[in-house]
Amino acid sequence: MIWQALTLQLGYNATLVALGATLLGIAAGVTGSFLFLRKRALVSDAVSHATLPGIGLAFIVMVALGGDGRFLPGLLLGAALSSGLGLLLIAWMMRRTRLSEDAAIGAVLSVFFGAGIVLLTVIQSMNAGRQAGLDTVLLGSTAGMLQSDALVIAAGGAVVLLLVLLLRRPMLAVGFDPDYAAVSGTNVGRIDLAMMGLVMAVTVLGITTVGLILIVALLIIPPVTARLWTDHALRMVVLAGVVGGLSAYVGAAVSATAPALPTGPIIVLASFVLFALSMILAPARGGLALIRRQMRFRRRVHRRQGLLALAVGQTIHEPFTLALLRREGLARADGVPTDAGRAAAAKALLDEARWAALRADPAHGLSASRYDALTRIETVLTPDQIAELDRQLPRPKEVS
């Protein structure tokens, strides 16, 4: 069943929904990347919660006008208006009052959501029969999604992607260095506004699929996941799109197999699985790489200290150091250095002596700061400088 769902064999409607969700996921990952670079990831949390009163009001207005309260474009318009208002309020609070950004975000988030809940209970008392389904905006569901809804979402996702493509350069510039972007002629305020507009569009489109409580995850987790793998901004944006699209696709497909599986949480957990794998495996920032770096560092320290001990004829008691030197053929099992070991030890001692001379000389201040008892001096100084340094050294001692 799951395999069928993943290969899009659950019928036309399910396929359409899965494709719409995928496009939405890509748009969310890509847009979220710019938000993440701008260090404003949690603004999206306020944006998404602030949609609720708009959705409620739109529903009430559409019913009052005699229409269908669940008409999606109408709900989306209401959602966009109220989250837009929430964004303006956050900006106003940060500019005109002493509140910091996190307080502004939290205040808008909770108050708008509370007001939305009030409106939801109003709707419940208005007409119990017709409100069925408005609760799905909280956690999302693709189960009852209409074909036209899926098309609206897919088309919206495509438009967002197109706009991101057009705006990618100024948005990157602002994300990396807003001050530099400002002096080089970019209108930072306007680009921020455009970025928040795109975030709002993604949020609004995602409400029916992922739900407004969890859509923020689709804007944050894929960019963070992508950030683990690369230091190149555009590559990160593309990768975030892939992660977002994949998560949304898997989530929509899996939840289509069983009606009891809510779409939003599955999409979020799918992206979290990708994130967790990246946390472990990523080359520079992952957990495994971290452990490997630490072990390498430990080996370097032990090797250096072991060689210095050999050079002055001390016995090595630390088993790890001894094993390390033995493996490299520098010492025998009883701790006596081999010929190669003696040479390496003499070299280490010379290096240490050169460093000592370097650090004693104030003229070498900057180079001296590179001393960490591990770095070889050849990587810091030129051969000329080393020869110069050697003239100040006492004659190198023979290693007996």
Add this chain to the structure above:
Amino acid sequence: MGAEFVALSLPPLLIGILAAVTCALPGNFLLLRRQALIGDAISHVVLPGIVVAFLLTGTIATLPMLLGAAGAALLAVILIEGVRRTARIEAGAAMGVVFTSLFAAGVLLLEQSDTSAVHLDVEHALYGNLESLIWLDATGWASLVDPVALSGLPPELPRMALALLIVVLALRLMWRPLAMATFDEGFAATLGLPVRAIGLGLVMLAALAAVAAFDAVGSIIVIAMFICPPASARMMTDRLGAQVGWSVVFAILSAVLGYVAAGYGPLWLGYDNSVSAAGMIATVSGLILGITMLIGPRRHPAGLARQG
């Protein structure tokens, strides 16, 4: 009015007030430490904690729920810190990754397990059911001194009162070190104060408030009360003690006005159904924040203080 008020409105009103104050107190420090969104994160991860506790014990008894939620809050704080350091990303994004994933896991567990027998679902978790916490044994104001009737009080009321007591005592106990670590963490650290433990203690206190209030009124009030009353109080004064006092006043005001508006407002407007009290309390706290942001004497950012 008397008998009906005591039985139907007094307990939820009191619970609402207690919950609001319990959350607003630690909220003051979270706000000053720019950790306001920690409250948001905690109130989200309380859900998986409670669900896991329920799945393990099979009951919705208070203690396992409390332990589960506190464990989830601790786990979330550790995970956020771990993600932030390992991946070297900003705290906000790390928080976003962790609490949304935990919340999603909680929702999925909830939907997959059979919780229909007990009162545990996502809607309840979000906006609670303050209106249902009624006191059936009450016959009038006299019941307040009648031990038989008092034993029929909704259990949320004494529980919430206990939580408030613990929060007040803990804050009183760690007031000075907490204030120092809040305003100048580096200075507090040079004095030898355990700033990390203080920070963690504050988060645990917030988690306790969130868990107790969550049980009674849902997470939406929790987030609103962590942030709105302290933020309003911040518009009124520059002194920490006064700020805490104002925040308590605003929290009580939000709870009372919100509860009354939700219960009676629709009646006055000619409708016969009341609306969500939790949502209304959050809305009223937002309105209070709006008013203080417009006319509060200390509303301006530092650079704009002289302007009218």
